[in-house]
Amino acid sequence: MTATTTGTPVLDAIRTHTASANPSAFLALNSGNSIFTMPGEDGIVVYRRTGRYAVQFGGPFAAEDAYEPLLDGFRRHVREEGRTLVGIQLQRADAERYARRGFTVNQVGASWAVSLPEFTLRGTRFMQLRNKISRARRNGLVVQEVPAEGWQQAIAAIDEAWLGSKGGARPLEFLVGQIGGEVQGHRRLFSGTIDGKPVAYISYSPVYGDRAGWMHDLSRRIPDDSPGLMEAINAHAIEVFRAEGVEWLHFGFTPFTGLDAGHELDGHSPAFQWLMHALWAEGAALYPAQTQLAYKQKWAPDLVIPEYVAFDGPQASLPGFAHVFRACNAF
Incomplete structure (x- = not known):
């Protein structure tokens, strides 16, 4: 089932289920988000609908034994609605699980701490x-x-x-x-x-x-x-x-930063990998990644955490990636 985000169940989920270690998890509580749940499964999926896409934030915030049933159930739900799933700000553990389920997964940026x-x-x-x-x-x-x-x-x-x-x-x-x-x-x-x-x-x-x-x-x-x-x-x-x-x-997360070939998973899209590097170098009009990173590096971060995007299918989707920015109200 789906519903509009409400504070208590979402807050309980991100506090309780911290296995994904997503430092941006509190953004799940933003107004305008929707949540997906399944009877008997301990956890939630947070997402927004935009056009014919459903843009998921992070992986499921779920108990270990509920993670994959929730992911599979949400994937079916999105397809039944006639939409295509794209996940953003996945952590490494999320990315590996999505890749095993046939998603095309690429590093999209990093967060810093x-x-x-x-x-x-x-x-x-x-x-x-x-x-x-x-x-x-x-x-x-x-x-x-x-x-x-x-x-x-x-x-x-x-x-x-x-x-x-x-x-x-x-x-x-x-x-x-x-x-x-x-x-x-x-x-x-x-x-x-x-x-x-x-x-x-x-x-x-x-x-x-x-x-x-x-x-x-x-x-x-x-x-x-x-x-x-x-x-x-x-x-x-x-x-x-x-x-x-x-x-x-x-x-927090900055797209196009911290890119490293060593962070990529087997089965990633080389073309999308190239695009991320191109957007780091020339994509300021889309997002000022270099300016954002310069501010963060002033504080000499000790930790760089790679973050990922996942496309439901055998290849990366440029329309799907564009809808991530639509979900963010960028255009």
Whole structure:
């Protein structure tokens, strides 16, 4: 059966079934998602319908003995609807299982994470980062953790200015976090103000499993304001998280990054592999992967986690891949 995402069952599933170790799992709770379940099977599948495709987020969040029955059942359900299944942000363990079931699976990008217990901004490799943070602070930036409920108007104003600077870009969904809704209490919001005016924010989502911590998720700022806004907010959040004993700060998934032939599975599409490398080099108009990665690498990530896309069939599908971006509201 299918239903619109509701907080409690989805949250219970991603908290309980952490075998897939998907650091972006909390995005399953985004409004607009649908869930698929089967009687007697302990778990869920999260997806969105777009055109004649169903775009699945991650693998099934399920107990070990329910994983493959849920995947097979969802695959049948999608086909019965006359749609084609494509899965995005699969982890390595997911990718291997999908490949064994006849999906064409390729690496599509990577997510990045920093181990916090020993993290420090001291040393020459962080000198430029420290300079940017210092400049923001000299310009009067004040960073604090705030409740989202009291910051709604400020968030809307920052979002409007940020999207306007991108030529009226559409706000991304699905693979990007949200602020507000029934699960907002599980997220954390850090804001930046100058002279009392809100100028930037970063929202952090919880990460469960073996690398539990927080994910640096939705972040926006007023364009052409002080340099170093995001860096200063994130540095402040890191200090808070470290004081709390948090183990990991995740920076989330970036398509076309961290590509490595060693991550590919047998049966992958060489043509799609070539396309991912081409989009890394020349695909900024589709997604600014190089800019996103440059920000993440400022923090010297300790971990690069390959992520995968799976196409239901013997070959990769360009229309299917395009519908991943449609599900994200990219066009």
